[in-house]
Amino acid sequence: MVAISHDTVRALEWVDDTLRLLDQRLLPGQEVYVDCNDASSVATAIADMVVRGAPAIGIAAAYGAAFAARDAWRNHAESWQKQMMQGLEELRCSRPTAVNLAWALQRMHKLAMTLPAAADPWPQMLAEAHAVHEEDVAANRRMGRSGAALIHSGSGVLTHCNTGSLATGGLGTALGVIRTAWADGRISRVFADETRPWLQGSRLTAWELAADGIPVDLLVDGAGAALMRSGAVDWVIVGADRIAANGDVANKIGTYSAALCARQHGVRFMVVAPTSTIDMQLADGEQIPIESRGAEEVLAAGGQRVAPVAEGVGAWNPVFDVTPAELVDVIVTEVGVVHGPDAESMARLFE
Numbered sequence: 001m002v003a004i005s006h007d008t009v010r011a012l013e014w015v016d017d018t019l020r021l022l023d024q025r026l027l028p029g030q031e032v033y034v035d036c037n038d039a040s041s042v043a044t045a046i047a048d049m050v051v052r053g054a055p056a057i058g059i060a061a062a063y064g065a066a067f068a069a070r071d072a073w074r075n076h077a078e079s080w081q082k083q084m085m086q087g088l089e090e091l092r093c094s095r096p097t098a099v100n101l102a103w104a105l106q107r108m109h110k111l112a113m114t115l116p117a118a119a120d121p122w123p124q125m126l127a128e129a130h131a132v133h134e135e136d137v138a139a140n141r142r143m144g145r146s147g148a149a150l151i152h153s154g155s156g157v158l159t160h161c162n163t164g165s166l167a168t169g170g171l172g173t174a175l176g177v178i179r180t181a182w183a184d185g186r187i188s189r190v191f192a193d194e195t196r197p198w199l200q201g202s203r204l205t206a207w208e209l210a211a212d213g214i215p216v217d218l219l220v221d222g223a224g225a226a227l228m229r230s231g232a233v234d235w236v237i238v239g240a241d242r243i244a245a246n247g248d249v250a251n252k253i254g255t256y257s258a259a260l261c262a263r264q265h266g267v268r269f270m271v272v273a274p275t276s277t278i279d280m281q282l283a284d285g286e287q288i289p290i291e292s293r294g295a296e297e298v299l300a301a302g303g304q305r306v307a308p309v310a311e312g313v314g315a316w317n318p319v320f321d322v323t324p325a326e327l328v329d330v331i332v333t334e335v336g337v338v339h340g341p342d343a344e345s346m347a348r349l350f351e
């Protein structure tokens with residue numbers, strides 16, 4: 001058994017009443033921190049992808065909401081509950097797909113509405129943000145154990161994007177399962193898609209795994225089908241940004257292709273996500289808002305233009321795609337595991 005490091009790195013830290021975010025745009029080359037002290041700077045950090053990954057975005061938003069309440073109290077003590085809404089709205093608009101953001105804001109707003117109008121909300125709002133953070137760390141551990149238990153000894157696994165400590169409060173979602181199963185001696189080989197255009201796989205996942213001493217083979221995103229055909233992969237294990245009530249899964253662009261290839265080649269497909277990523281308000285994945293980012297992310301690589309600068313050369317850059325529930329073998333959450341997800345089995349998670 002290998003000792004398992006639960007959080008080799010922290011995407012978010014609370015230091016001296018400041019939210020410190022590890023700037024993920026600069027990894028693995030530089031470890032630089034961005035300090036946030038108000039809702040607006042948190043919203044900017046989310047929009048610019050200083051902090052990314054659904055659960056980490058939710059945690060950052062919870063601290064952002066605490067800042068919004070504190071500043072509203074300082075500036076308009078008599079109407080802070082109303083005044084904080086501007087900060088919450090700015091946070092809500094920062095990125096559209098990961099529902100953990102809306103989930104965290106709703107939770108913080110709900111608490112704010114129960115607090116006395118005539119008292120400083122900061123202590124309770126900050127305590128709630130810490131609770132959101134700590135609950136995610138605990139959820140990661142539980143999902144790590146439940147997911148690892150499904151993996152038989154000697155398995156090869158393929159993951160997509162980054163779902164580790166950089167994307168969450170703790171061990172990670174899919175990467176938490178991989179870390180735990182590796183420590184248990186269940187995994188023989190880890191493969192990671194590079195995940196164009198932001199390269200979360202090669203820049204972030206490989207960096208986290210290297211820090212833990214877990215060997216990883218990177219592949220270009222288009223190589224997954226051939227890899228699965230070779231027989232080297234038993235499980236594709238991914239996270240999620242939003243899961244609809246019927247089990248359809250929005251995750252990093254390329255996840256749907258991986259799921260199709262997995263089904264074609266008899267490879268099992270596991271989604272690991274806390275219940276804060278499940279949106280029971282949306283009946284299916286068709287309704288999940290999919291973020292589109294700028295064309296320059298595709299037309300350039302590493303800051304260098306790779307496409308011709310010519311009229312008529314553009315880009316289609318959706319950041320996420322939706323994998324239909326029928327391609328998902330199992331969804332692992334902190335409250336239970338759903339095999340062959342559908343509307344009924346997903347609803348049972350919340351009973």
Ligand SMILES: CSC[C@@H](O)[C@@H](O)C(=O)COP(=O)(O)O
Binds near residue numbers: 052160163174
């Ligand atoms: C725990 S992470 C699950 C997802 O958030 C992750 O796979 C992902 O798609 C992140 O996208 P990103 O655009 O980097 O925020």
